[in-house]
Amino acid sequence: MKANITLNDLILVSPMIALFLVSLVPITLKVLRGNREQNPLTTLIQGLIGLVIAAVLLGIFSGSAGATAFNHSLVFDGITQWMGIIALGAAAGSMVLMYENPAMKGSQFSEIVFLTLSSALGMLILVSSADLLMIFIGLETMSLSLYLMIGMSHEEKLAKEAALKYFILGGFASAIFLYGTAFIFGSTGSTNLIDFFESAKSLVVTSRLFLFGITFVIVGFCFKVSIVPFHAWTPDVYQGAPTPLTSFMATAVKTVSFAAFLRIIATRSLEGSQNLFDVLQWLAVITMLVGNTAAILQNNLKRMVAYSSIAHSGYILVGLITAGVSEVGSFGASGVIFYLISYAFMTLGAFAIISMMENSENTIVNVDDLAGLAHKRPVLALCFTIFLLSLAGIPPTVGFFGKFYLFNAAIGEGLLWLAVWGMLSSVIGVYYYLRPIVVMYMKDGDAEVAGHSLNATTVTVLVSAICIILLGLVSGPIFTAVEKSLM
Template sequence: MENIIGIKDVALVSPLIAVFLTSLFPIAIKVLRGNKEQSSVITLFQALLGIGVAIALILTQAADASVSAFVGALRFDGASKSMSIVVCLIAALSLFISHGNVNTKGKQFSEHVFLMLNALIGMFVMIWANDLIVVFIGLEIMSLALYMLVALSHEQKLAKEAAFKYFILGSLASAIFLYGIALLYGSVGSTYFDQVTEIAPSAIGNDTVFMMGSLLTLIGMLFKVSIFPFHSWTPDVYQGAPTSLTAFMSTGVKIASFAVILRFISTGVIADMGGIFEILQFLAVLTMLVGNIAAIVQDNFKRILAYSSVAHSGYILVGVIVTGLGVDSNIGYSSTLFYLFTYALVNIGLLSLISSMESREESTIMVQDLRGLGKKKPGLSLVITVLLLSLAGIPPLAGFFGKFYIFAGAIDMGLYWLALWGVVNSVISVYYYLRPIVMMYMKDAEEGQEEVRPELLSYLNIGITFGLVIFLGIFSGNLFEYLKNIGL
């Protein structure tokens, strides 16, 4: 029988199994030690070892082959392989931040690692999914772990409030997503992406149930990537969560969620459904505008990056729209992936720096806290400057090429006004990215201002992200061509 699940299926999901088994070690050891934490260094090493094994297993899969597992419910190809490796690296770098952060390094570090690794498992499932029901399962695994992680930050009142908001709004988005899946199943008779692709051309315009299902499914995912008007949870949750979790959510969750959106968009639901196509274009522009304008008036560094994340989701949505037009060049898909990867690296680096400044619980890093840092810590100031300029899209950094490929794809598809709004918003964003730089180099430090003392792992995080941003800026063309070749 061809539907029998065999060793091949198990081998394909072996990275997931490796991460899950690894997540159990710290918890099991803590239970065996009478609820006493082992050394945080050992816990971190165990987690990194499991992630390393997962990456090694992913690399053993053929780079350009497209294979299915579990009766077609999961699909493994070059794109899913690349995204899986990137979210593994994000998880590892986020754990580095966790180890040095006062809000996560303590009596609950084992639980923190367990939940973060299980969120990574949910991301794997979402990235590999070829079935909307499987997407929902992965989404819930990831979301439930994140809800608990946000609330786990010692006794921070802000974290509890953020967790509650995230849980309520996230549950609503999940319900909308599931209702959309139910409508699609009622129309198509299947939840597989392949089946939706086959029925989409004939159903659009003739089947109201199919169109409503497509719209609700899309709305559920747009919430996860903070597209306007589903972005209101982002600044509060990012500010209230531990910084390591903010790094993980703003990068890993975005990659996994956009992976699902790209799969869904590739079915042709926006290319043939003019209404949704037009709506998505306006949402992309509004998301950029709202994110950038709101970031201008913020003083809290994490809230600036939260609204910046909203704006960047708008840029990425432009790439998604280009992908949905169904062209053969893969420019929309490859530019979206390139942007996601470069954005993730820069954000991880900046949040590593913020974490290194948090010397106590409930600490809030303001832009003013960077006064005089250029004189005290010239090396760190240089890294912050480069990362901020990369987010702003200043050449020749990786962030510039990310925006260039996105906007070039929009122009190729005749979406000139969308590319123009993207450029305008990039110019607007320069203001709030330059504010911290001005504080570092043009303002004197205040008396009694605490000195930034990153621990070794923070330096490692900062060094890795800084090096990769420079590397991707130099070799952006090579990575872009690779992403074009792997396809969707």
């Protein structure tokens, strides 16, 4: 069937076109200058302008109506709008950290900004995809840029190891996803989610081929979002990658991966297979427990937050399962989106603090290194405390309300045991989130931020902390707005 490209298609994908065009600006100027790097601040501003333009266009042309482009391969609905803007905002914050982090600034900053915008382009494709092949294209566009950026770090050992591990296991996950896609195409004759949206529930029962396919696709995403037992790459890659890229992966990459995962779960396939439904529930519980338990044992701050992110993937999976079995899926999906909004601010802020304490590309920040920070830098210590308390789910921070909406949706669908396990896991998590706070305020030490300029990173930290408090205070209207956009 011949698909004609219309003006409306081009208007809808204008955020992606804008990102692509702006991404070319820094490297083109570098070439025209005889391969000499322009002022890094100018390069940063160019990148931020591209992200802002894309976010504005996405907000204008996406919405609850759910317009589609390119023969229904892309859909621009509430999920696209919210998840895309979260990812672009997280990318902007991470890019600010890249500008001042010793592992990333230097003679290749134009290439870093180009790859960041290219990765963000893949994220927008992924978040709006309604076709399994488009999801694959989005995943690879996003991931290939990340592999390169991690490998380009000035750190000479851990970053190279992290890039290789991420590349190999990322490729393995993509292969599993494609294998599942082939099964689904063989059983339905289509890779478009809209085509088999209504029939997926019955196909899982009647077609063993479709069941295998949807299972492999789900396993592929479990790798991408660090669901146990497919999580082993996460702590090593998060630790080895430059801290701004770790922030980028933990916020933007996780957001868009869950967006695509949500679209697949929304086909209601879980309702047709009790076994698949049960396995996903157990994976959610095990992920929450393993992530929080392993984080207790860590002294390296980045590894601790990495295991914490695994636990948070378990919480979000509870919301996905709820959306997958709910007659009115918007409540479960709204909980997922709201949680990802809160998680982006919390995690970006936490990694920004870690980035500020790195004097060189080889610096390793441990929990004990925070001793004395409250005395020397009281504002930064307060901000870090807010991030940690929000990650732990302590009111009145937005992290508490994020968990509240997720678990409330689960209870509403009769998944009480999942909500109970989620709350118990959160209690376990409180221990290791409080540990850095105790070290900052109760122990004497020489904690100090790096000597180089950190003005932009400081602004990022302050904005994140303020947003966490404000979003917690107005969580009700925001959640209502998210829910309305999905109806």
